[in-house]
Amino acid sequence: MTGVLIVIVALLVIVVLLIAWVMATYNGLVAKRNQVRNAWAQIDVQLRRRHDLIPNLVNAVKGYMEHERNVLQSVTNARTRAMAAGDNVAQRSEAEGELTRSLRSLFAVAEAYPALRASENVQSLQEELASTENRVAFARQHYNDAVMSYNTARGQLPGALIAGPMGFREADSWEIDAANAAARDVPQVDLSGATG
Amino acid sequence: MRAGNACTPTRRATLAGIGPYPTLDVSVQSDMQQSVRYRSVPGPQDRKSFFEEQQRNRRNTWRLTAICWLIVLAMGLVLSAILTPAVLGELAILFGIAGIFLPVGWIGRITVDGYGALVGNLAAGTAHPLQFAVGLFFLVGPGMIITYLLWRWLYRVFVRFGVGGVLLSLGAREPHAGDLEEQQLVNIVEEMAIADGIAPPRVMLLDSDASNAAMIGASPETATMVVSRRMLDDLDRDETQGVLGQLIGAAGNGDLAIALKIAAVFQVYGLLMTILMLPMSSYARHAFWNLLKLSMASSTDASAKAELTNELLLRASRPDGLDDLTEFMNFERNDISNVRKVFILVRAMIFFPLILGVLFAYIVLLMVVLFVLGPLLAFTWRTRVYLADATSVQLTRNPDGLAEALTKLMRTGALIPGSQMVSHLFIVVAEAAGERRQQHMMRQLTALGQQRKNTDGIANKLDMSKQMAVMLMTEQAQQEQEDANTFESKQGIVVSFHPSLKRRLKKLNALGANV
Numbered sequence: 082m083t084g085v086l087i088v089i090v091a092l093l094v095i096v097v098l099l100i101a102w103v104m105a106t107y108n109g110l111v112a113k114r115n116q117v118r119n120a121w122a123q124i125d126v127q128l129r130r131r132h133d134l135i136p137n138l139v140n141a142v143k144g145y146m147e148h149e150r151n152v153l154q155s156v157t158n159a160r161t162r163a164m165a166a167g168d169n170v171a172q173r174s175e176a177e178g179e180l181t182r183s184l185r186s187l188f189a190v191a192e193a194y195p196a197l198r199a200s201e202n203v204q205s206l207q208e209e210l211a212s213t214e215n216r217v218a219f220a221r222q223h224y225n226d227a228v229m230s231y232n233t234a235r236g237q238l239p240g241a242l243i244a245g246p247m248g249f250r251e252a253d254s255w256e257i258d259a260a261n262a263a264a265r266d267v268p269q270v271d272l273s274g275a276t277g
Numbered sequence: 278m279r280a281g282n283a284c285t286p287t288r289r290a291t292l293a294g295i296g297p298y299p300t301l302d303v304s305v306q307s308d309m310q311q312s313v314r315y316r317s318v319p320g321p322q323d324r325k326s327f328f329e330e331q332q333r334n335r336r337n338t339w340r341l342t343a344i345c346w347l348i349v350l351a352m353g354l355v356l357s358a359i360l361t362p363a364v365l366g367e368l369a370i371l372f373g374i375a376g377i378f379l380p381v382g383w384i385g386r387i388t389v390d391g392y393g394a395l396v397g398n399l400a401a402g403t404a405h406p407l408q409f410a411v412g413l414f415f416l417v418g419p420g421m422i423i424t425y426l427l428w429r430w431l432y433r434v435f436v437r438f439g440v441g442g443v444l445l446s447l448g449a450r451e452p453h454a455g456d457l458e459e460q461q462l463v464n465i466v467e468e469m470a471i472a473d474g475i476a477p478p479r480v481m482l483l484d485s486d487a488s489n490a491a492m493i494g495a496s497p498e499t500a501t502m503v504v505s506r507r508m509l510d511d512l513d514r515d516e517t518q519g520v521l522g523q524l525i526g527a528a529g530n531g532d533l534a535i536a537l538k539i540a541a542v543f544q545v546y547g548l549l550m551t552i553l554m555l556p557m558s559s560y561a562r563h564a565f566w567n568l569l570k571l572s573m574a575s576s577t578d579a580s581a582k583a584e585l586t587n588e589l590l591l592r593a594s595r596p597d598g599l600d601d602l603t604e605f606m607n608f609e610r611n612d613i614s615n616v617r618k619v620f621i622l623v624r625a626m627i628f629f630p631l632i633l634g635v636l637f638a639y640i641v642l643l644m645v646v647l648f649v650l651g652p653l654l655a656f657t658w659r660t661r662v663y664l665a666d667a668t669s670v671q672l673t674r675n676p677d678g679l680a681e682a683l684t685k686l687m688r689t690g691a692l693i694p695g696s697q698m699v700s701h702l703f704i705v706v707a708e709a710a711g712e713r714r715q716q717h718m719m720r721q722l723t724a725l726g727q728q729r730k731n732t733d734g735i736a737n738k739l740d741m742s743k744q745m746a747v748m749l750m751t752e753q754a755q756q757e758q759e760d761a762n763t764f765e766s767k768q769g770i771v772v773s774f775h776p777s778l779k780r781r782l783k784k785l786n787a788l789g790a791n792v
Binding site: 116119120123127201204205208209212215216219220222223226227 | 455457460461464465467468469471472473474671672674
């Protein structure tokens, strides 16, 4: 009689532990998946920040760069295209790459205007833009880190048992392949040459 | 500070390009091998991944909260073993005195008799195991529960108000809008917050001579990043990024809550002593009243009071607290009447059990903090610092930034005045200044020694030796004075919460830095 009781209690304990374990693993995976999604959204936020900064920059340098209308126009056009690119990752990253390139040529041209380099307003905008480039890079890095953590959790053994049946698909990290190598080109915005 | 960072983005882009496998980043390694000639540089195989390093440190430190728990409970156990008889004896005396006028004398007798019976039963070991457990629980349970509840209470109160008080005492200010360096600082903080995936903290500046930075707060969401203006001037963008990455990484790792829990452990000590001293010390009454007012306060302007209350609470657990006790019993003063002297003597006799309890508790506490608690917390906290260093490398992907920054801070970093209660949250401590002074002294000593060799005559040599002795003593005094200003020494811990900078640099070098 007591033997049966012990077996029943033991089984109950095992079942409860099993359920608790599945719940914990599931919750962990959900948390990590949300981190990945959030990190992806953050890249978008930072790219948008760059779009918002560009009109200010163009306005600030316009007065100094009367003869470089082409360059300014190409920056404005690239921005418009990047904003219109939509959610397709390939198109988006190509448009953003183009914007990066046009900004870089703008800054390269700006090197020739000492008055521009001395302007505090431009320096400040330049810092904002440099920071934005960093933010985009960091947002991507954070996304990749989150993806790695998530993929490891769903690939390793406790997680792997329930990741598949419960529909946790593998996340893609942000790769820079030959097709959109443009994204790798970070504009060199160091035209102040100021050290501190 | 350089306006752009031409180096890091490309490096980061390379890393992003090959995906999340930082150890494969061979290009960085080859750069290093070119620039260094005299030291072997860890190659791609030797170099540790910061993810591994972080995991190792996490394994070492997930227990910190658990340690705090255990300490608080053990403290309750020890203190209730010491203090229960003291408090019960005190009650017996008070009820006995009251019993002269009112029929309450029996309450005191019952408490003492009950306690005696309980202890006697437990000591004899004749009781049934269940009875034994219940008896033991009645003996130490209440103390443990009270200590635990007090700990939680203090943690809550200081989570609400502690931060503002610290900022106030540091004299922090908002960044100037037009200043390029400060704009850059805000930007770097936001970049690092993005890299760590936390909300960007508020940024404030300190106009101090010392070069230092800290993230102060209860949680990453409500924390404030304080950076001394001097540090901005000393470090370039990459180095600042390394430092801020370390602090934000620490916050993201949950160090802020742990720091407050550790602080609350010491505050519990102080509070328990304060409560015991209530009848005997006006300071204790003042501190307790302040704490009560603080826990009732709802607005954030109570933060200055939080700082004061903290100081007052700690006073009770320090030698100053014993001074109050001596003062309470001091009847040999000349400036008081004989009647007053007798009154003091009688009063001391009435409160004798409590005084004895406080003294015992004080001694036990001193031993525990000195030999167990202090080293335990200090060494565990150090692993948090290593973890934050490794996290900084993860965020910036640039171990050189933090390593260079630490090297520079070794020269200019020092404790910020007013930061005593949070010195463990700062990136470096007085140790940096100490190391600096030591080097300076060594140079002077060598110079003196050289001089000594060159001079003739015993009188001169004696004079030199005297100079050396004076110098050593001054150094010692300075060191002691500076050490007395850190969080840990305020709590009577002799082991520093900060690992030595050399150790940190060594670990950073293992992660690929080259300093």
